[in-house]
Amino acid sequence: MEFEKLQEKLRVGGVVGAGGAGFPSYAKLNKNADTIILNCAECEPLLQPHRRLITVHADQILAGLHLVAETVGAKQVYIGVKKTYSKAIAAIQGEIGKYPEMKIHYLQEVYPMGDEVVLIYECTGRVVRPGGLPIEQGCIVYNVETMYNIYRAAVEDKPVTFKYLTVIGEVTNPITVPVSVGCTFESVVALAGDLTCKDPIYFVGGPMMGSIQPHDGRVTKETNAILVLPQDHPIVMKKRRQTSIDLKRAASICCQCESCTDMCPRHELGHPIDPARFMRSASNEDFQNLNPFLNTFFCSGCGVCEMYACPQDLAPRTLIQAYKNGLRGAGVKAPRVEAASVGEAREFRKVPEARLMARLGLSRYDLPAPLDDELQPETSVRVLLKQHIGAPAIPIVKVGDHVEYRQMIAKPADGLSVGMHASLPGIVTDVTDTFIRIQKQ
Ligand code: SF4
Numbered sequence: 063m064e065f066e067k068l069q070e071k072l073r074v075g076g077v078v079g080a081g082g083a084g085f086p087s088y089a090k091l092n093k094n095a096d097t098i099i100l101n102c103a104e105c106e107p108l109l110q111p112h113r114r115l116i117t118v119h120a121d122q123i124l125a126g127l128h129l130v131a132e133t134v135g136a137k138q139v140y141i142g143v144k145k146t147y148s149k150a151i152a153a154i155q156g157e158i159g160k161y162p163e164m165k166i167h168y169l170q171e172v173y174p175m176g177d178e179v180v181l182i183y184e185c186t187g188r189v190v191r192p193g194g195l196p197i198e199q200g201c202i203v204y205n206v207e208t209m210y211n212i213y214r215a216a217v218e219d220k221p222v223t224f225k226y227l228t229v230i231g232e233v234t235n236p237i238t239v240p241v242s243v244g245c246t247f248e249s250v251v252a253l254a255g256d257l258t259c260k261d262p263i264y265f266v267g268g269p270m271m272g273s274i275q276p277h278d279g280r281v282t283k284e285t286n287a288i289l290v291l292p293q294d295h296p297i298v299m300k301k302r303r304q305t306s307i308d309l310k311r312a313a314s315i316c317c318q319c320e321s322c323t324d325m326c327p328r329h330e331l332g333h334p335i336d337p338a339r340f341m342r343s344a345s346n347e348d349f350q351n352l353n354p355f356l357n358t359f360f361c362s363g364c365g366v367c368e369m370y371a372c373p374q375d376l377a378p379r380t381l382i383q384a385y386k387n388g389l390r391g392a393g394v395k396a397p398r399v400e401a402a403s404v405g406e407a408r409e410f411r412k413v414p415e416a417r418l419m420a421r422l423g424l425s426r427y428d429l430p431a432p433l434d435d436e437l438q439p440e441t442s443v444r445v446l447l448k449q450h451i452g453a454p455a456i457p458i459v460k461v462g463d464h465v466e467y468r469q470m471i472a473k474p475a476d477g478l479s480v481g482m483h484a485s486l487p488g489i490v491t492d493v494t495d496t497f498i499r500i501q502k503q
């Protein structure tokens with residue numbers, strides 16, 4: 063397929079990163095890429111959409127991967143998959159023979175293996191510079207569901223209207239399901255059987271990088287899991303702490319053991335982020351050397367420092383993010399720096415997922431969440447106009463319009479943006495600056 067044609071199909075079809083920040087997929091396509099990597103690492107503990115999706119749809123996903131590689135002219139393709147995903151690996155092996163450019167790269171069960179920068183290093187040995195883009199190292203990374211959506215948009219002209227999610231935690235039947243973009247979290251949780259605790263919290267997006275969301279929050283193209291937890295779960299309690307208290311605790315009990323820095327996955331790849339040094343400077347209000355603050359731009363937010371490494375239960379990630387946001391708000395830009403050499407002890411400082419889950423109090427939730435590949439019926443959806451990095455889509459329907467399933471309801475804005483589509487057929491009941499609501503007829 064022609065490069066521009068593929069770009070347009072993905073832009074109009076509303077394909078964005080299915081998980082993470084929702085970067086528009088068309089904007090990642092680049093003729094300078096020599097390597098495409100399929101991310102089947104699932105990254106966060108307990109999440110299961112990617113391994114289950116590729117087990118069922120390996121034919122379309124690998125065909126999409128081949129199409130992308132051929133279109134941009136990339137000569138090598140890695141499928142990064144955790145070595146314990148045996149069914150997914152079997153499905154990949156059943157298809158990979160059609161594509162000589164593809165290789166499977168088996169990944170360890172460590173966190174955060176799905177971080178693009180980590181995955182690129184694991185597959186190719188190349189280090190993306192701090193704050194840099196994968197394409198600077200000749201790489202483009204798409205995850206499994208994104209690639210499935212690319213195939214559907216490019217080959218079948220089907221836009222993105224549903225999202226695969228894992229629902230797990232305090233439910234009787236953990237499940238992985240496709241659900242309509244714009245449905246409520248509550249309706250998705252109802253698909254996983256009965257609740258096993260009173261008044262649960264919905265932790266959306268995974269235990270390490272997710273956040274507490276209201277039950278009537280809406281599924282977007284980036285939502286990949288709902289972890290149902292009791293109110294008093296340690297992850298919930300940690301999330302609810304106040305940043306001002308975190309800073310006071312850091313000032314009083316950070317012992318400068320440097321465990322957070324030693325285990326920081328980005329630091330180990332030679333990036334200058336140094337949480338221990340940051341904690342010392344921030345808690346002492348020491349602004350003589352600004353580097354510990356400026357280097358907060360190079361934190362990925364993975365949470366290893368505060369959810370795993372710190373023996374004092376401190377919150378380097380939360381404080382780093384607060385400072386980073388403050389600097390951004392003040393118009394400060396990330397400094398241009400190069401990576402140092404990869405840490406010699408990196409291999410021994412990786413975080414095993416099983417140990418991570420045990421430390422987070424999640425081991426009892428580590429259960430199969432089988433895929434039910436039937437799209438679940440909904441009666442009403444609220445489709446957000448911005449579910450991606452870039453400008454919100456522009457509504458092209460009005461209240462009272464009848465829309466068909468998959469009809470475009472908002473067009474891409476100028477610049478970085480994608481289209482939005484009706485995730486069910488019905489009547490448009492609201493059009494606002496932020497969403498379009500559709501009621502099924
Ligand atoms: S969250 Fe912590 S461990 Fe992760 S990159 Fe940032 S500083 Fe490093």
Ligand code: SF4
Nearest residue numbers: 316318319320322372
């Ligand atoms: S691991 Fe905790 S106690 Fe040790 S330096 Fe980092 S923040 Fe301080």
